[in-house]
Amino acid sequence: MIEMKDFSFRYASGKRNALNNLNLTIEDGDFVGIIGNSGAGKTTLTYAINGIVPHHYKGDFYGAVTVNGLDTVDSSPEQIAAHVGSVFQDVDAQMVASMVEDELLFGLENFSVPREEIEGRVAEALEQTGISALRHRDLDTLSGGQKQKVAIAAILALRPRIILLDEPTGELDPQSSEQIYSLLARLNREHGTTIIAVEQKIGLLCRYVKKLLVLEKGEVMLHGPVREVLESSGRMEESGIHVPRIVSLHKELSGLGLVHSSAPVSMDEAETMVREALQ
Amino acid sequence: MKGVLNYIPGQTVLHRLDPRTKLILSLMICVASFLSGRVSFLIGLLALNLLLGAAGHVLPQVLRILKGMAKACAVMFILQVLFIQQGNPYFEVIGIRITDFGVRTAYMVVLRLLDATIPLSLMLMVTRLTDLSNALVVHWHLPYQYAFTITTALHFIPVFFSDMQVISEAQLARGVDFDTRNPFRRFALMAPLSVPLLVSSVKKTEQAAIAVELRGFNLRTRTSAYKVTRMAGADWAALALGAALIALSVLMNTL
Amino acid sequence: MIQFEHVSFGYPEHGGAVEDVSFTLKKGGVTAIIGSNGAGKSTVSRLMRGLLKPVSGRVLLDGQDIAGMKISTLAARIGFLFQNPDRQICRNTIEEELRFTLRLTVPDPQRREACLKETLEALQLDPQDDPMLLSRGEKQRVALATAMVHQPELLILDEPTTGLDYRECTRIMEYIETFHRKGATVVIVCHDMEVVLDYTDEVIVMSGGHLIRKGETAEIFRDAETLRAASLLPPQMIDLAGRLGGEYSGIARVEEMRDAIVRSRKAVRA
Numbered sequence: 001m002i003e004m005k006d007f008s009f010r011y012a013s014g015k016r017n018a019l020n021n022l023n024l025t026i027e028d029g030d031f032v033g034i035i036g037n038s039g040a041g042k043t044t045l046t047y048a049i050n051g052i053v054p055h056h057y058k059g060d061f062y063g064a065v066t067v068n069g070l071d072t073v074d075s076s077p078e079q080i081a082a083h084v085g086s087v088f089q090d091v092d093a094q095m096v097a098s099m100v101e102d103e104l105l106f107g108l109e110n111f112s113v114p115r116e117e118i119e120g121r122v123a124e125a126l127e128q129t130g131i132s133a134l135r136h137r138d139l140d141t142l143s144g145g146q147k148q149k150v151a152i153a154a155i156l157a158l159r160p161r162i163i164l165l166d167e168p169t170g171e172l173d174p175q176s177s178e179q180i181y182s183l184l185a186r187l188n189r190e191h192g193t194t195i196i197a198v199e200q201k202i203g204l205l206c207r208y209v210k211k212l213l214v215l216e217k218g219e220v221m222l223h224g225p226v227r228e229v230l231e232s233s234g235r236m237e238e239s240g241i242h243v244p245r246i247v248s249l250h251k252e253l254s255g256l257g258l259v260h261s262s263a264p265v266s267m268d269e270a271e272t273m274v275r276e277a278l279q
Numbered sequence: 280m281k282g283v284l285n286y287i288p289g290q291t292v293l294h295r296l297d298p299r300t301k302l303i304l305s306l307m308i309c310v311a312s313f314l315s316g317r318v319s320f321l322i323g324l325l326a327l328n329l330l331l332g333a334a335g336h337v338l339p340q341v342l343r344i345l346k347g348m349a350k351a352c353a354v355m356f357i358l359q360v361l362f363i364q365q366g367n368p369y370f371e372v373i374g375i376r377i378t379d380f381g382v383r384t385a386y387m388v389v390l391r392l393l394d395a396t397i398p399l400s401l402m403l404m405v406t407r408l409t410d411l412s413n414a415l416v417v418h419w420h421l422p423y424q425y426a427f428t429i430t431t432a433l434h435f436i437p438v439f440f441s442d443m444q445v446i447s448e449a450q451l452a453r454g455v456d457f458d459t460r461n462p463f464r465r466f467a468l469m470a471p472l473s474v475p476l477l478v479s480s481v482k483k484t485e486q487a488a489i490a491v492e493l494r495g496f497n498l499r500t501r502t503s504a505y506k507v508t509r510m511a512g513a514d515w516a517a518l519a520l521g522a523a524l525i526a527l528s529v530l531m532n533t534l
Numbered sequence: 535m536i537q538f539e540h541v542s543f544g545y546p547e548h549g550g551a552v553e554d555v556s557f558t559l560k561k562g563g564v565t566a567i568i569g570s571n572g573a574g575k576s577t578v579s580r581l582m583r584g585l586l587k588p589v590s591g592r593v594l595l596d597g598q599d600i601a602g603m604k605i606s607t608l609a610a611r612i613g614f615l616f617q618n619p620d621r622q623i624c625r626n627t628i629e630e631e632l633r634f635t636l637r638l639t640v641p642d643p644q645r646r647e648a649c650l651k652e653t654l655e656a657l658q659l660d661p662q663d664d665p666m667l668l669s670r671g672e673k674q675r676v677a678l679a680t681a682m683v684h685q686p687e688l689l690i691l692d693e694p695t696t697g698l699d700y701r702e703c704t705r706i707m708e709y710i711e712t713f714h715r716k717g718a719t720v721v722i723v724c725h726d727m728e729v730v731l732d733y734t735d736e737v738i739v740m741s742g743g744h745l746i747r748k749g750e751t752a753e754i755f756r757d758a759e760t761l762r763a764a765s766l767l768p769p770q771m772i773d774l775a776g777r778l779g780g781e782y783s784g785i786a787r788v789e790e791m792r793d794a795i796v797r798s799r800k801a802v803r804a
Contacts, residue, residue: 037699038671052489081493092438093483094490096431098286102409109503110495118505138288140437144571154494170697173571173725175765200699203770242700245728245770245788252792258799267770271777277795278802442621448585449622453680454609454638474624478666482620 002026002049002162002194007063009044009053018044020218022063026196028161031188033205033226034198036215037240042198045215046166048072049196051080068161082111085155089167091147100126100134100142100150104157111158125157129183145176152183162194163187169201177201181208203244206230206265214241230263246270253277285437286407292513293335293405298414300514301406305398307521312394315528318383321390324524328397335405344400345393352389359385408433413504423499431487435480442479446472535561535688535719536582541591543577550577552743554591559736561687564711564720566730566751569740570765575723578740579690582721583614595688610639613686617693619670619677628654628676629661632683639684653683657709671702678706682713689713690721695729707733731755731769731786739764752786 007022019041026032034042047053051072054061065072068083088094097103104122113121126132129149139147148168155163163184169177185208187193199205205212212229214222216239222229233243233251243251250263250273258277264270288294293301312324332341359381366380412426447469455468536559544551552574559565567575580586581593584600592599600608616622625631632653636646654661657675665676674694682689691710695703703726711733714720724730730737730751737754739747741764747754754760755772768776775785781798785791 037701038669050493052493056489056492077492078495078498081495086490086493088486088490090483090486093486096427096434096487096491096494097409098407098434099409102407105505106491107494109505110499112498112500112503115505136288138286140285158494167697173765174727174767175570200697240699240701240704242703246774248788249771249774249791252788253795256792256796258795267773267777270770270774274774274778274791274795278798445616445618446621448580449614449616450624451605452583452585452609452612452614452616453622453635454606456604456606456638471624475621479618479620 001028001068002196003064003066004048005064007048007065008060009048009062010060011044011057012059014059017218018059019048022220024213024220024223026194028194029188029192031185031195031208031210032197032213033202033209033211034196034213034215035200035202035205035241036221039217040215041218042215043166044218046086046164046196046198049162049164050084050086051075051077078111081158081160083160084162084164085158085160087148087151087155087163087165087168089170091144091151091171094151095139095147098138098140100131100137100139100153103139103150104154107154107158113158121157121159125153128156128187129153143176145172145179148172148176148180149183152180156187160193162196165195165197167198167200169199169204174204177204181205184208200242202242206244206247216241226265227262230265233263246273249273285404287335287337287340287404289336289405291335291405293331295513296405296517297508297510297514298406298411299418299508300510300517301402302411304517304521305402307518307525308398309395311521311524311528312391314525315531316387317528317531318387318390320528320531321387321394324394325390325397327524328394328401331401332397335401337401337404340404341397341401344397348393348396352392355392356385356389359388410506410508413506414508416501417504417507420501423501423503427491427496435483438483439476439480443472443476446475535559535596536721537592537594537597538578538581539592539594541581541588541593543581543586543589550574550743552577552581552740555745556591557738557745557748559719559721561719562714562717563736564714564722564734565736565738566734567721567723567738567740568725568727568730568764568766573740573764574743575740576692577743578738579614579692579721579723583612583690584608585614606638609635609686610684611687613681613684613689615678615681615689615691615694617696619673622677622680623665623673626664627661628659628663628665628679631665631676631680632661635680635683639686649683649685653679656712671698671705674698674702674706675709678709682718685716686718688719688721690723692723693725694722695724695726703729727755727767727769731772739766741765755786756783 003025004022007019008017009019010017034045036042044053047057048065049067054073055077061073067080070080072080095103096106101122104125108118108121126135129152131146131149131153134142134146169180181204184195188195206226209226211224212226213220214229214236222232230247233247236243247263250259253259259273261273261276264273308324312321315321329341332338360377361375363378363381363384364376366378368376368378370377408430412430415421416423416426450472538555538557541555542553550572555578567578569575577586581588584603584605587601623631625634632650636649640646640649657679659676659679665673668676694706707729710720722734734751737751738745739754739760746763747760755768756776761768771788771791772786775782782794785794
């Protein structure tokens, strides 16, 4: 569980608080999508969870952030990393090895996972991400989507209870992006892993996550189950935050009093919504 | 750039040797080439290098390196011939004597250059950097931080080159005359591009540093590595071959 | 304006090769090139700009083979925006950055000043800002400015909206549209199908290095088979209209859909 209490942070070089007075809780087993415009504090929020703030980026830290009971200020990034695995947007920058298997070994070796346990963990992580066949391949020969799966597998092997991803599909095409999110949804469903993902592609996000967290200028604008948040799509549109078109249509139709059900997140639901409006 | 110094995956004898063996053997071949004063030995060594390339299934890459070095070798050769004035002159042009000693020294230098460059590049082609750094850390107690810095730097070279490619394309697209044939003008035009290259590299390094920190980099100790290589019969045989080469080079000098 | 005649190109060691691609783009159009990663989209855009030379076939600009022209002289006629703004910005101020492009492409000093002023205003840029210190979205606007400040006839954009938030994305696309209305031909490589639907009138669909279809944007998005072959999803309203069928099948936008629903309710009641 992640808890933030009256949490504010200002970078040493910043003019205003990157995050301002955050009070929020992310429960075990949640799948949260974080959206917001650039400068809203999305990346800073991920840094606050994995301890990069305040351990790597210094600044004015007020309030408290706890991850599974660990206070992030008092714990080292490595201690936090045992609970939270982080995947970054720049796939190439986070790779350390030249072969898939070695990439997975890196973290396992560092955290002194017992030798006899390593083989099992590697095989399992590759299996869960569906890339067992790539085990002995060179990273240079993989596509962007495959590399991102390797990055996720390398984190999975460490068995964190929480996985944090900053725009994991930023450089991927629609099909590979879809694959990454269906993989994350499966991990969340089958293993109860808490997943927190920053994402620009809101349409994609809505189809997979359980909750949305909308940030605006360093503050929480909306936070809750996807459908509840989408009920306020008008507020999001006003702030220039992208809303899927089927949600805009829902807003139009419910404004006219034609539909009363909650906002659709998939095309099937959108079709049902229109049929309801036509009754 | 790609494919010349990069690891080429394979299952050959060379690939399976201990990284330490490969490092020592390649250094031994270099030493032998510097110790030897015999043309026949140096030519033999070149042949051995090519043979090793073939054994590691990387002969095309080795030949590509040879081809790449041809120009540098030609320049070296000419300079040596022109500057060395001792020995018996073959003929003389505008006060410069071309001597037998000069010509001999020149091709010895060129042969040594080739003999000494190929083994190290060959070693990089048949050895994974992570295996090499693991071996050096575990067995030779090289601090992991140093080993990691070196392997990461080598790892980033191709990324760096592809960045450079895009940056110069971007300038070209704006009308910078990179397609000029004049190398000096080209260089002058390239200079300002170091700024965006630096910016993107710094960003990448920063991301990389954060990413490895969160994967427990600072917790790592000498014995963390999972795959530990051991010396086997083939390794000792390879080292014996290296020692024999050095002995032979010295022996041939005294004959 | 641009014509590809049986163009093939293969990278020696990477993906992204294209094979036997032929098409013609008319003057004044906005064309999107779509397809999954590695389908050859960026390769086509680079071939069009002359940054890559075809292995076989020809790329013609107004009937002339561009292989014979210098890449740097083509700059005056073709603007090109790369994916990552960090890699194309290298001056200390926005003004210097733009003057740099102008100096190489516009001979007339008076026109240079006019171009500079117009672009700064249209893209709401402060000439004295340091481009390095801007946000990703602002940098992208500067990069776009450098690609088109000299008002080229053809503007090629390689994923102009990737990594931008919705607000910046809209801003950039609106500006590209304004520029197009002044008579320029625009080619966009894009992953976001909603952007493609909103801003382009024609698309080229690439898959595995081949051009598999070219045609009017909305029409292609209604062709489920082509989209499947290229592993693409249709924009939501077109998908929805297709599911509903009948009188809805021509709809592409939210407002059209809303109005059609209201109309059919009235019809039913009447």
